[in-house]
Amino acid sequence: MWPSIQYYCPCMSATNGQTPSPPPPTLASSSASFHPLHNLYFCEECDIVRCNRCVSVEVSGYYCPNCLFEVPSASVRAEKNRCARNCFSCPICRSTLSVVASDPPDDGDGRPSVSLSNVGEAPYFLYCNHCRWDSAGVDITFEKPTGLAAQLQKFEDSAPESLEFERLKEHFEPFLRTSSLSSSSHLPAVSSHHLHTSSATAAASAALAREIPGVGKHNPLGRSRAGRDRTANKDEMPEYKSRVEAGVFSQLGGGGDDVDVELLKHMETVEEVAKLDQRWGNSWAASLRSSDLRPHRIPLHSKVSKRCPACRHILIKPEQKAQSVRYKIKLVAANYLPAITVGFPQTQATRRVTSKAPSSGADGKNGVMQSGTSNPFQLALTNPLYDPIQVRLSPQRVADARSYQVSLPTTPFSIAAFAEAWEYDDDEDMFGVEDDELGIGDVGRGTRDKEARGRLKNVGVLERRANVTTVGGEVNIKPGFRGNVKFNMLVTYTYRSDDPLPSEDGAGTPSRSTKPPEVKTFSFYTVIDLGPSVVPKDDKLDAES
Amino acid sequence: MDAPVYYSKTEFIETDTGNKVSRRATIAGPQNIILGGKTIISSGAIIRGDLRRTGPGHAVVISLGRYCLVGDGCIMRPPYKTYRGNFNYYPMKIGDHVHIGAGTVVEAATIGNHVVVGKNCIIGKFTIIKDCAQVADNTVIPPNTVIPALALFAGSPGRFVEDLPESTQEMVEAQTKQYYTRFQPLDR
Numbered sequence: 001m002w003p004s005i006q007y008y009c010p011c012m013s014a015t016n017g018q019t020p021s022p023p024p025p026t027l028a029s030s031s032a033s034f035h036p037l038h039n040l041y042f043c044e045e046c047d048i049v050r051c052n053r054c055v056s057v058e059v060s061g062y063y064c065p066n067c068l069f070e071v072p073s074a075s076v077r078a079e080k081n082r083c084a085r086n087c088f089s090c091p092i093c094r095s096t097l098s099v100v101a102s103d104p105p106d107d108g109d110g111r112p113s114v115s116l117s118n119v120g121e122a123p124y125f126l127y128c129n130h131c132r133w134d135s136a137g138v139d140i141t142f143e144k145p146t147g148l149a150a151q152l153q154k155f156e157d158s159a160p161e162s163l164e165f166e167r168l169k170e171h172f173e174p175f176l177r178t179s180s181l182s183s184s185s186h187l188p189a190v191s192s193h194h195l196h197t198s199s200a201t202a203a204a205s206a207a208l209a210r211e212i213p214g215v216g217k218h219n220p221l222g223r224s225r226a227g228r229d230r231t232a233n234k235d236e237m238p239e240y241k242s243r244v245e246a247g248v249f250s251q252l253g254g255g256g257d258d259v260d261v262e263l264l265k266h267m268e269t270v271e272e273v274a275k276l277d278q279r280w281g282n283s284w285a286a287s288l289r290s291s292d293l294r295p296h297r298i299p300l301h302s303k304v305s306k307r308c309p310a311c312r313h314i315l316i317k318p319e320q321k322a323q324s325v326r327y328k329i330k331l332v333a334a335n336y337l338p339a340i341t342v343g344f345p346q347t348q349a350t351r352r353v354t355s356k357a358p359s360s361g362a363d364g365k366n367g368v369m370q371s372g373t374s375n376p377f378q379l380a381l382t383n384p385l386y387d388p389i390q391v392r393l394s395p396q397r398v399a400d401a402r403s404y405q406v407s408l409p410t411t412p413f414s415i416a417a418f419a420e421a422w423e424y425d426d427d428e429d430m431f432g433v434e435d436d437e438l439g440i441g442d443v444g445r446g447t448r449d450k451e452a453r454g455r456l457k458n459v460g461v462l463e464r465r466a467n468v469t470t471v472g473g474e475v476n477i478k479p480g481f482r483g484n485v486k487f488n489m490l491v492t493y494t495y496r497s498d499d500p501l502p503s504e505d506g507a508g509t510p511s512r513s514t515k516p517p518e519v520k521t522f523s524f525y526t527v528i529d530l531g532p533s534v535v536p537k538d539d540k541l542d543a544e545s
Numbered sequence: 546m547d548a549p550v551y552y553s554k555t556e557f558i559e560t561d562t563g564n565k566v567s568r569r570a571t572i573a574g575p576q577n578i579i580l581g582g583k584t585i586i587s588s589g590a591i592i593r594g595d596l597r598r599t600g601p602g603h604a605v606v607i608s609l610g611r612y613c614l615v616g617d618g619c620i621m622r623p624p625y626k627t628y629r630g631n632f633n634y635y636p637m638k639i640g641d642h643v644h645i646g647a648g649t650v651v652e653a654a655t656i657g658n659h660v661v662v663g664k665n666c667i668i669g670k671f672t673i674i675k676d677c678a679q680v681a682d683n684t685v686i687p688p689n690t691v692i693p694a695l696a697l698f699a700g701s702p703g704r705f706v707e708d709l710p711e712s713t714q715e716m717v718e719a720q721t722k723q724y725y726t727r728f729q730p731l732d733r
Contacts, residue, residue, distance in 0.1 A: 038712045067691045068675075095687045095702035129669065130687035130702040251575060301693065302707075316711055323694045325659075325676045325714055332712045 002531025003342040003377065007036035007333065007524060008488075011054035011309075018408050022525045024399060025486040028110040034527050037340075040333035041315040043308040049333050049524060055306040055315060062300045063322035066096050071300055071321045080156075082297035083147045090128035091278060091293035097135070099145050124148075126295055131529055135295055161283040164243060171240050188531040260288055303327075338391060338415060338493060339382040342528055344375070345458075345472070370536045374478035376458035377530055379408075383415040387496045390414050393471070396488040403481045404533070407459050408473040408489070418467040477533050485530040492523035554730035555580035556588065565728065570615075577606035583725050584609050589618040596623050596634045606634070610658065612721040617647040624688075626651045635671070641654070642721040646682065659717040666703075666727040677713045681706070703728060 013020040023030040034055075039048040044177045062071040064083035071079070082313045088097040102121040108434055125147075129132045135141065142148055156162060267273065274290040283295060306316040314365035317329035383389050392412040398404060463470040475485055562582035570586045574577065574594030586592065592615070597604045602730045606623050607660050615621060623634045639656040646664035647667075654674040663682035670688040674680070678692045681699035692698050695713060697706045710716075 036710075038716050039710045063693070065696070066691050068691065068693060093702050096690055098689055128687075129689055130685075176681055300694075316709075325694050327711060332710075334712050334715065419573055442656050 001530055002484075003344065004529045005036050005037075005340050005342045005379075006527050006529075007040055007049065007337065008034055009040060009054065011051060021396075022488050022527065025483075025488050025527045025529075026399075030527070036101060037334050037337065038332070040337075041306065041308075041335040042333040043315060044331060045309060045313050046310040047522065049337070050308055050315060054309050056312075057306055058307050059302045060305045060318055061303045061320060061322060063303070064298060065301045068323055070320075076300065079149075079153070080297075081300050082149075083300060084297070085151070086146065086148050087298040088126055088148070088152075088295040089298050090131060090133050090216070091130065091274075091295055092133045092290065093131040094296075095128060095130040096298070097128050097133075097295055098180045099124055099142075099148065100127045100134075101145070117261075125261050138292065138294060142293065152297065153293075154294070159283075159445060160243075160308045167243060168240070246345075263289060291446060294470035305421060317536050335384050337522075337524060338384065338389065338491070339525065340491070341380045341382075342530070343378050343380070345378055362529045365424060368531065369475075369477060369485065369533045370537070371481045371533050374474050374476040375530070376468055377470050378476050379528075380468055380470045381415055383418050383469075386417050386419070388414055388417045389495045391469075391491060394490045395473075396490065398487055402478050403483070404478060404485050404487075405476040406473065406487050407476070409460050409471050412494075413469060413471065414463050415469045416464070416467050446540050449507055453458045475530060481533055482535055484532050487528055489526050489528055490523055491526060492521055493523045494519050498522075548731045549727045550724070551729055551731040554732050557730070559617070562726075574606060575603060579605055579608035581608075581613070582608040583611050584615075585725065585728055587617045587619070587647070590615045590621070591619070592621045593623065594656045595624070598634055598636070599631075605636055607637045609639045610643065610713055612642045613639060614644045614721070614724060616645055616649065616664065619645050619647065620650045621645075622650070622652050622700050623661040626670070640676070642718050644717075644721060644724070652688075659714050659721075659733060661717060667676075677709060677717065679713075 008022040010020040010022075013022070022033055039052060040050075041055060043050055059073070062073060062076050062081075063069060064071065064085065065204070066087040067083065067085050069083070069085055071083075075084070077336075086099060090097055102123055120500055122143050123136075124143075124145045125134055125136040125141045135275075140152070142151060251308050261270070268443065272290055273288050274293055278290065278293055279286060280290075282293075286292070303318045303322060304316070305314060305318060307314055314329050315331045317327060318324070319326050319328060379393070381391060390412045391414070392410075393408045395406040395408050398406065458472045458474045461469060461471055462472045477485065548706075554568075556569060557567055559565050560580070560582075562580070564580045564582060564584045565587070566572065566580075566586040568586040568588070569588035570590040570592065570593050572586070572594065572603075574597065577594035577597050577693075578592060579661070586699045594606045607621055609615070621637065623637045625632065625634045627633070635654060637651070637653060639653075639657035640660065642659045643656055643662075645651060645662045646666065649662055649666040649668065650665055651662070651668045652670045652727060653668045653674060654670075656674045657676035659677045660679065662668065662674075662680045663684060666684045666686065667680060668674070668680070668686045669690060670702075671695055672686050672688065672690045672692070674692045675694040675696075677695045680686065680692070680696045680703065681697065683701075684699050684703040685701040686692070686698065686703040690703065692703075693705075695709045695711075697709055698704060699706045
């Protein structure tokens with residue numbers, strides 16, 4: 001769990017041109033604005049981080065999660081978004097059902113005596129490998145082991161509820177068509193939605209008033225003018241005549257008050273009543289008994305492409321094949337922002353202190369810090385870019401001065417470029433090779449700065465290896481503080497821009513005159529959670545005495 | 546940054562291709578098992594390469610790709626069924642960058658690349674796990690289940706929970722490589 005770092009997506013904050021600042025990290029509601037780096041996207045056009053909450057999503061293909069068949073979108077609606085082949089989920093436990101031949105599997109030793117989905121004796125039925133439910137118990141058997149969904153869909157479509165629903169759709173369709181036509185012709189687009197809902201509501205309430213005596217007819221303009229409006233409303237619907245009376249449905253399903261009471265009277269185990277999630281997809285009037293549940297065709301899944309909500313550029317575009325994990329377009333934040341991992345100095349440090357009394361930072365390895373101590377921590381920043389970057393970390397001030405203070409190196413430091421070759425280097429050799437780089441550049445300067453100021457020796461650049469730079473920080477927890485040590489941190493980095501277009505400004509601010517002009521800066525917020533801080537027992541006594 | 550995972554140098558055998566196999570693991574029928582390289586078999590694991598398809602000739606029973614990890618006390622057993630009256634075992638194929646948590650029992654038919662299976666799971670017979678899928682800790686996957694690509698499954702029985710992020714492949718690859726690097730011998 002701890003320590004952890006999450007990245008901020010500004011989509012939840014009101015923007016007024018400035019870089020929006022994140023909410024205080026200690027609020028529980030802030031978690032909605034922070035995401036793991038790998039869940040974020042990056043829009044190159046807008047130069048901004050995007051998250052799953054703010055991208056616009058469109059379906060690029062449907063597939064069955066069980067047989068992995070790619071369903072053409074034309075037939076998805078006709079098949080009611082479910083697999084139309086041989087995939088069913090168990091009504092009891094929702095795991096996948098197998099088609100078995102008539103001879104039931106002998107589960108005495110866990111070995112089916114008749115091969116699953118093999119040519120066997122008709123009739124065939126569905127069998128759950130997890131809870132041993134079988135469809136023969138609800139009188140569903142098949143003459144052929146293929147095309148089962150079509151056979152089941154026939155039942156589904158002839159159910160009174162779905163017939164009624166089809167009729168309702170038919171009934172409303174001409175009305176919706178005319179209202180959308182009329183609204184598009186002479187009304188602004190905004191009010192068409194309003195008109196559409198209000199007249200649909202009116203129609204529904206008319207039906208409701210007829211079914212249930214005592215329910216007044218809904219009128220958005222007020223009761224007193226109802227009579228006049230009725231004549232004025234040219235969108236008035238023809239009355240819908242239900243094929244079945246509303247009350248009849250409950251009898252169809254075998255449910256209803258008396259039947260349910262009778263069922264509960266004779267119930268022996270709780271499992272006899274179907275749970276809400278087992279009945280969720282059924283109509284309200286279905287029976288409560290779990291023995292009446294029917295197998296479901298498996299709902300389809302979809303592959304989605306994602307777009308930037310502002311500029312509509314595509315951020316994610318999957319390959320057509322359903323089970324491919326490759327993408328034609330994939331603009332993820334991990335390829336743009338440095339990846340940061342948080343840790344406590346371990347191994348050598350902890351090994352060294354084992355002989356001594358476990359003091360201050362030694363407890364950090366469990367993620368539990370003690371109040372009244374200063375605890376070193378480390379941030380390892382990995383550069384994903386092919387050019388070196390300069391990074392500056394600026395932790396936000398913690399609002400409550402009595403809680404804790406965070407110290408991090410304030411001077412910018414560099415992270416070497418990412419090079420493909422390092423990936424293929426055989427791993428252990430990597431450690432030695434880069435050591436000679438350690439002496440140069442900012443490291444020396446950084447440490448000298450620190451020493452000159454006589455500040456914390458844990459703070460500063462600790463290690464530089466390949467495209468990873470590790471910096472040390474320290475958190476000073478005030479005595480008596482209890483709770484998670486959590487702070488926001490602004491990360492600003494400058495990088496060499498690929499496109500030298502001067503017209504594209506925005507974040508393009510040449511930061512230094514010594515550098516070539518195509519240097520851009522980008523900054524983003526993160527939240528770092530170093531885990532809980534506890535008040536040590538002896539400290540508590542000290543404080544009391 | 547992450548701390549190395551130390552193991553006792555005497556416990557593990559390292560092969561030419563960088564596989565690290567614990568002497569405390571039970572490897573039955575090693576001639577029927579293929580390790581792709583840089584794969585770690587932890588102590589207490591049981592790999593049943595002896596449960597081979599009946600019939601003459603050489604048969605690969607279990608094949609693992611590169612950068613895999615078989616956790617402590619895992620049981621890897623090829624799936625079996627009776628087909629047309631004949632009882633038989635079927636091969637198990639596991640891709641690259643697959644981590645299997647401690648105490649998990651695997652009887653899957655196929656596991657793709659970049660798959661992470663949690664601790665104490667049961668992966669039922671003939672399960673097919675596609676690329677970049679993940680199975681949470683303590684999940685029971687019933688036999689014949691198919692886990693689609695980039696899906697997270699959890700629970701008993703294991704069910705679809707959510708779609709994994711698009712960058713799962715890179716994450717798992719980095720993670721498995723890093724684990725292999727961290728897995729270091731310690732003389733003691």
